[in-house]
Every structure is written in structure tokens, then in C-alpha cells.
Amino acid sequence: MLLSIDHQTSYRYEHPQRRIVQSFRMTPAECESQQVMGWSVEVEGACFGASFTDGGGDLVQTMTLSGPASTIDVKITGTVRTFDTAGVLKGHQELNDPGLYLRETSLTRVDDAIRELAAETACEGALDTAHAFTNLVAERIVYSPGSTAHGHTAIDTLQAGQGVCQDQSHLLIALARSAGIPARYVTGYLLTDAEGKYHEASHAWTELFVDGLGWVGLDPTNRCCPDERYVRLGSGLDAQEAAPIRGVSFGHGTEIMDVAVTVMQMAQQ
Amino acid sequence: MKKEPFSEMYVNGKVRKAYAVLSEWYNTCDPDELTQKQKEAETLFRRIGITFAVYGQGQDAERLIPFDMMPRVFLESEWRLLERGVKQRARALNTFLWDVYNRREILRAGIIPKHLVLQNEAYEPAVVGIEPARNVYSHIVGVDIVRTGLKDFYVLEDNCRTPSGVSYMLENREIMMRMWPDLFKQTRIQPVEDYARLLRHTLESVAPAKCEGEPTLAVLTPGAFNSAYYEHSFLADQMSVELVEGQDLFVDGDFVYMRTTRGPRRVDVIYRRIDDAFLDPLCFKPESMLGVPGLMNVYRSGGVQICSAPGAGVADDKAIYTYVPEMIRFYLGEEPILKNVDTWRCSESDDLAYVLEHLPELVVKEVHGSGGYGMLVGPASTKKQIADYAERIKQNPGNYIAQPTLALSTSPTFVEQQLAPRHVDLRPYCLVGDKIELCPGGLTRVALTEGSLVVNSSQGGGVKDTWVLAD
Numbered sequence: 063m064l065l066s067i068d069h070q071t072s073y074r075y076e077h078p079q080r081r082i083v084q085s086f087r088m089t090p091a092e093c094e095s096q097q098v099m100g101w102s103v104e105v106e107g108a109c110f111g112a113s114f115t116d117g118g119g120d121l122v123q124t125m126t127l128s129g130p131a132s133t134i135d136v137k138i139t140g141t142v143r144t145f146d147t148a149g150v151l152k153g154h155q156e157l158n159d160p161g162l163y164l165r166e167t168s169l170t171r172v173d174d175a176i177r178e179l180a181a182e183t184a185c186e187g188a189l190d191t192a193h194a195f196t197n198l199v200a201e202r203i204v205y206s207p208g209s210t211a212h213g214h215t216a217i218d219t220l221q222a223g224q225g226v227c228q229d230q231s232h233l234l235i236a237l238a239r240s241a242g243i244p245a246r247y248v249t250g251y252l253l254t255d256a257e258g259k260y261h262e263a264s265h266a267w268t269e270l271f272v273d274g275l276g277w278v279g280l281d282p283t284n285r286c287c288p289d290e291r292y293v294r295l296g297s298g299l300d301a302q303e304a305a306p307i308r309g310v311s312f313g314h315g316t317e318i319m320d321v322a323v324t325v326m327q328m329a330q331q
Numbered sequence: 332m333k334k335e336p337f338s339e340m341y342v343n344g345k346v347r348k349a350y351a352v353l354s355e356w357y358n359t360c361d362p363d364e365l366t367q368k369q370k371e372a373e374t375l376f377r378r379i380g381i382t383f384a385v386y387g388q389g390q391d392a393e394r395l396i397p398f399d400m401m402p403r404v405f406l407e408s409e410w411r412l413l414e415r416g417v418k419q420r421a422r423a424l425n426t427f428l429w430d431v432y433n434r435r436e437i438l439r440a441g442i443i444p445k446h447l448v449l450q451n452e453a454y455e456p457a458v459v460g461i462e463p464a465r466n467v468y469s470h471i472v473g474v475d476i477v478r479t480g481l482k483d484f485y486v487l488e489d490n491c492r493t494p495s496g497v498s499y500m501l502e503n504r505e506i507m508m509r510m511w512p513d514l515f516k517q518t519r520i521q522p523v524e525d526y527a528r529l530l531r532h533t534l535e536s537v538a539p540a541k542c543e544g545e546p547t548l549a550v551l552t553p554g555a556f557n558s559a560y561y562e563h564s565f566l567a568d569q570m571s572v573e574l575v576e577g578q579d580l581f582v583d584g585d586f587v588y589m590r591t592t593r594g595p596r597r598v599d600v601i602y603r604r605i606d607d608a609f610l611d612p613l614c615f616k617p618e619s620m621l622g623v624p625g626l627m628n629v630y631r632s633g634g635v636q637i638c639s640a641p642g643a644g645v646a647d648d649k650a651i652y653t654y655v656p657e658m659i660r661f662y663l664g665e666e667p668i669l670k671n672v673d674t675w676r677c678s679e680s681d682d683l684a685y686v687l688e689h690l691p692e693l694v695v696k697e698v699h700g701s702g703g704y705g706m707l708v709g710p711a712s713t714k715k716q717i718a719d720y721a722e723r724i725k726q727n728p729g730n731y732i733a734q735p736t737l738a739l740s741t742s743p744t745f746v747e748q749q750l751a752p753r754h755v756d757l758r759p760y761c762l763v764g765d766k767i768e769l770c771p772g773g774l775t776r777v778a779l780t781e782g783s784l785v786v787n788s789s790q791g792g793g794v795k796d797t798w799v800l801a802d
Contacts, residue, residue, distance in 0.1 A: 085614070
């Protein structure tokens with residue numbers, strides 16, 4: 063599949079800001095399931111620098127903008143050719159040891175309820191367990207946009223019984239780690255058709271490490287493995303670490319963020 | 332257990348060579364004059380403003396650490412042994428740090444259990460694959476050492492992040508030279524005054540590849556409210572470099588700059604005295620006000636060197652400590668020169684059972700604790716204290732390690748107008764850059780209470796000047 067992505071993030075500030083610094087994790091890495099045909103990240107008037115590839119294989123860039131600035135627009139456009147690898151991440155270059163992804167973070171903390179749930183759901187092998195956990199999250203956590211708040215943890219989500227893809231992924235990560243399966247948060251894009259259940263083009267899912275197979279993508283929101291409709295952008299221990307944009311601005315007043323993402327299928331050539 | 336501690340001054344009732352000059356000098360002194368001088372010394376310290384904040388005490392948090400005029404003395408031959416041991420450790424710890432953030436050979440070889448490193452709070456995933464200049468992570472290694480015999484030295488802990496106290500080493504010497512200039516004329520004491528120059532050289536030697544010409548250094552402090560602020564400003568001053576706070580630095584493009592009265596100036600090497608978590612809100616704590624947004628990205632792309640390197644703390648973790656001798660064998664193919672203290676990890680059930688049974692003779696510490704807080708010194712504790720502590724261990728065994736109570740050596744200390752033996756430890760400061768240097772001296776801490784083994788200044792310990800004498 064040939065997918066075209068258009069991702070615009072706008073920040074509007076109540077008062078002009080003196081300086082804005084952002085760290086981007088917004089460039090997809092190549093692997094067997096995706097070939098990047100073209101990709102650009104643009105911010106008018108900004109200075110880009112300090113870029114490197116992190117341990118997870120993601121390209122990180124730094125954007126600085128000297129003010130006064132009352133708006134910034136981050137424009138991402140790209141074309142990616144995707145392939146279905148049955149959810150298995152193949153040919154992805156990274157340095158991190160899978161064991162690293164057993165670390166607990168505040169968003170993926172495990173309590174007794176999660177620990178017990180993981181213990182009673184776990185199956186014989188890691189792959190079966192991974193699917194069982196994915197189904198469990200899909201059943202227990204009703205997808206309901208607007209039901210969640212920033213900073214919701216896996217524990218909060220299990221108690222609330224509802225959430226969005228971010229919450230479902232955090233719970234799946236917590237379950238997996240508590241069962242000794244390395245797990246991480248993945249951000250990306252998803253092609254959704256008009257009749258599709260969800261219309262979120264900007265998406266998040268989970269990868270679990272299965273011995274013998276490697277990293278396997280699992281999407282508890284859509285109860286499936288990522289296929290050619292998915293573009294993988296970046297990963298981290300949780301949503302905060304994997305965030306496509308982390309930023310700080312120097313100045314007064316409030317900030318309003320607006321995101322518009324479209325993913326379209328292009329005619330194959 | 333009841334073995335007499337090693338006396339550094341006397342052996343079989345005779346004065347050892349190391350203390351011969353000092354002993355002779357002391358015998359010519361009038362106790363009243365010494366008491367007077369002791370007061371003068373304290374006034375000098377107060378005038379300099381060198382104070383230490385004591386945590387966990389409501390009022391009067393900033394106070395002076397008591398200074399003892401009687402120096403602690405090593406002969407050059409003894410020091411050479413220590414020097415080799417500390418340098419060996421500093422090399423192994425730095426190799427370990429490079430390894431765990433790159434190839435992880437020591438984990439693959441099964442020498443250290445993977446989870447102890449990869450899931451360690453001090454292990455920093457954000458720097459995996461990043462190679463700092465000269466592959467050095469810990470540029471100032473402070474090794475806490477105790478002596479139990481003529482040739483027996485044990486390492487209590489390593490400090491690979493930002494070991495403090497070096498300003499005391501320098502100030503103690505300065506005060507001693509002012510009080511007793513004649514004493515320094517008649518003895519060959521190795522100088523420590525070179526430390527600031529060596530530190531500056533070390534920091535300059537790890538400038539990143541992108542730095543052209545002479546590197547610009549800065550000392551990054553959390554601010555005046557920090558208990559070690561005096562030391563931060565002192566070291567910046569001694570090295571003739573800027574002392575900055577997070578708000579004085581900013582990132583632009585590939586580099587980090589400091590605001591100066593003459594406009595922005597690029598900074599190549601940052602000697603930071605703030606914790607990893609507060610370095611950069613874009614990488615660590617998003618709510619941190621102390622940090623510099625984007626600093627970690629500049630570091631990771633080779634635009635600035637941060638000393639010590641973020642993530643260096645995993646090498647001085649108490650759980651990793653027990654593996655340092657294995658590290659030395661694995662990386663250097665050498666036998667450890669300095670000994671490790673036997674350590675029981677309460678996270679392991681056999682060890683826990685042993686510890687709970689032997690509490691009255693053990694020292695128990697919190698894995699992530701420091702400064703002598705929250706520890707149990709079995710032989711010095713009451714039955715009730717021991718029973719209460721046992722409950723705390725049972726609540727969360729993984730949080731505790733235990734060690735035998737060592738008979739720390741004693742050094743003569745001036746108390747109540749006369750000399751009395753008091754237990755001491757030592758923290759020398761090893762600098763790692765293009766070379767590995769150990770300043771001939773260090774910070775000697777002394778437990779001023781008779782029989783006490785706790786030398787921490789927060790628990791009423793004092794400090795002494797530390798001499799290395801030509802044999």
C-alpha cells in the first residue's frame with residue numbers, strides 16, 4: 063500500500079513567546095513493513111539541529127524558534143510504502159536490549175489488580191499471552207474519546223473501564239511487563255476508511271517482545287496486529303517517552319494545540 | 332568482633348613513621364595554645380562561609396562541619412598502593428559504563444544479572460548508543476575507603492555522579508598552612524592545591540569533537556539553596572570558569588550557549604552538579620524548572636560534553652557495588668587492589684535470613700540511601716532499635732543491604748584538650764579524562780564521638796586535613 067500522510071500541529075499562544083524549544087520524534091524508521099519514499103518536517107522560521115538516532119532506532123531532532131512568536135505550525139508530509147508482516151517488526155535497526163522494556167514508568171505502574179489479572183490471563187507461551195492480553199484490554203476497556211485525561215495511568219484505566227488508544231496501550235504494557243514480557247508504546251498513523259469503527263488517523267499501539275519472533279505489534283483498540291494500513295513512527299517506554307513532540311516555551315499565557323492528521327491511500331504506480 | 336581497631340599513629344606503643352613529625356610537633360605544643368588555634372580555625376571557616384546543610388533537622392540547617400587540627404597522615408609508599416587501587420577502580424567503572432550503554436558484554440557474559448542493570452533506576456535509556464568524548468562517563472570518581480590494617484583497605488562505596496566534599500580537602504589544607512606555616516616548612520607534604528588545575532584540564536580534555544579551539548567550560552549548579560552551593564562556586568572560581576544555573580543556558584540549533592553580558596557564548600563542557608532528572612525537561616522530568624530544554628539532544632548529538640555523563644549513576648549503585656571486583660577482572664584482567672566489603676542483599680532470601688539473625692553485628696543500609704541516613708549500626712544500637720529496624724527490613728527487603736561492622740582505623744584527634752583515637756574514613760578524588768590522576772590527599776572524615784563508627788557530617792562527624800608524606 064502507498065500511504066500519504068499529512069500531519070499538522072499548530073500551537074497558538076495567548077501572548078507571544080520569547081523562545082520555543084521542541085524535541086521531535088517524528089520521522090519513521092525503515093523496516094520490512096515500511097519503506098519511506100519521502101518525508102519532510104517543516105516549521106516556518108525555526109532552526110533545526112542536534113539530531114541523532116536513539117537506542118530504539120528513532121531519529122530525534124531539535125527545533126528552536128526565537129520569538130516573539132504567537133503561533134507555530136509543525137507540518138509533516140510524507141509518503142510511505144507499507145507491507146503486511148503479520149505484525150512482526152523485522153529489519154528495524156536498534157540498540158536497546160529488550161530487557162530494558164521491563165522497566166516500570168509512572169504511567170505504566172502495576173498494582174495488585176493488574177498483577178492478578180495478568181496472572182490469571184497468561185497462557186503457556188508468550189505469543190498466546192500477548193494475544194490474550196490484547197483481547198482482555200479490548201474487552202475490559204471501552205474505547206471512548208474524551209473519557210480520559212493527561213497523565214492517566216494504567217491503574218486509572220483499569221479502574222475506569224474506558225479510555226482511548228493511549229490508555230489501552232498503557233494497560234497492555236503494564237500487563238505484559240508484570241508477566242515478564244518486555245513491552246513498549248508505539249506511535250504512528252493509521253489508514254481508516256469512512257465506515258471504519260474509529261477515525262483516528264494519529265494512533266498509538268503496543269509492541270511486545272516474543273522470544274524467537276522479536277517485537278510483535280498489537281493494537282488493543284482495533285483488536286488486531288498492525289498491517290499495511292499502519293505506519294510506525296516511533297516508540298518508547300510509555301506515551302511520554304515516545305511522544306512525537308516534547309516542547310517547552312518561554313513566556314506567559316496559555317497554549318492551545320490543534321492537530322490535524324490525514325492518511326490517504328495513493329494509487330499504486 | 333572485639334578486635335582492637337588499627338591505630339594509624341601507634342604500633343605496639345611506638346609512634347609509626349607516618350606520624351613521627353606530627354607527634355614530635357605536638358609534644359612541643361601547649362594545649363591551651365592548641366585550643367586557641369582550634370577556635371581561630373573555626374572562625375576562619377565561618378568567615379569563608381563554608382557550611383554544610385544537614386538534612387532532616389528542622390532548624391539551624393546550615394552549620395559548620397567541625398574541623399580537627401590533627402592531620403591524618405599517609406606515607407608515600409602507603410599512598411601508592413591506594414592510588415593504584417583507586418585508579419584501577421575508576422578505569423573499571425568507566426569501562427563498565429561504556430559497556431552497559433553500548434555492547435553490554437558483561438551482561439551477555441552473565442557476570443552481572445541483566446535486570447540489575449537494565450531495570451536499575453540509575454540506568455538511563457536515553458543515552459544508549461551515545462559515546463561521550465574519550466568514552467569517559469565518570470570524570471570525577473570519589474571512592475569512599477576505610478582502613479582496617481597496615482595494608483588492608485576496603486572500599487565502602489563508589490561515587491561516580493557528582494561526589495562532593497573536595498572543597499573541604501582544599502580549604503582544610505589552606506587553613507592548616509595558615510595556622511601552622513612552620514610545620515609545612517619542616518615536612519615534605521605533597522601539595523593538593525593543584526586539584527583545580529587538574530580538574531580544569533580533565534574537563535577540557537573531554538571537549539566534544541565538534542568543539543574547535545579552546546573549550547569553554549561552565550559549572551552548572553541547582554542554585555544557592557543547594558547544600559553544596561559553596562563548593563560549586565568555589566570550584567568555578569578556582570578554575571576561573573563561569574558558574575551557571577539552568578536559566579543561564581539555552582539551546583540553539585546544534586549547540587548550547589550561556590548568556591553573558593557580552594552576548595551568547597557557546598559552552599563545550601558542562602561540569603554539572605545537578606542530578607540527571609533535572610538536566611532537561613524535554614528528556615526527563617517535564618516539570619523540572621532547573622534544567623535546560625534541549626540540552627540532552629545537544630549532548631546526544633555530540634555538541635556538548637556533560638560531566639559526569641548522564642546515566643553514570645548506574646556504576647555506583649549499591650546493588651552494582653558487589654560486582655565491582657568482577658568488573659575489574661572482566662575488563663582489565665587484573666586482580667582488585669582494594670577490597671570490597673562482604674555484602675548481603677536482603678532481596679535474596681538466604682541473605683535476608685542471615686541478616687535478620689545477625690543484626691546486632693551488622694551495618695544495614697538502604698540501597699538508594701546516602702549520607703548515613705536511615706542506616707542501622709548493629710553494635711551501637713539498642714535491642715528495641717534493632718527490633719524496629721528488623722520490621723522495616725521485612726516490609727521491603729529489596730531496599731536493604733547489610734555489611735559486617737568493620738573496625739575502622741583510628742587517627743589521633745584533638746578532643747577536650749588532648750589527643751584521643753577516633754575512627755576515620757577517606758574519600759580521595761580521582762580525575763578521569765585524557766589521563767587518570769589522583770590528587771595526593773582527600774577528605775578525611777572523623778567520627779568525633781568516642782567509639783562511633785559513623786563519620787558522616789550529617790551525623791556529627793568532622794573533617795581533617797589529609798597528608799601524604801615523602802617516606
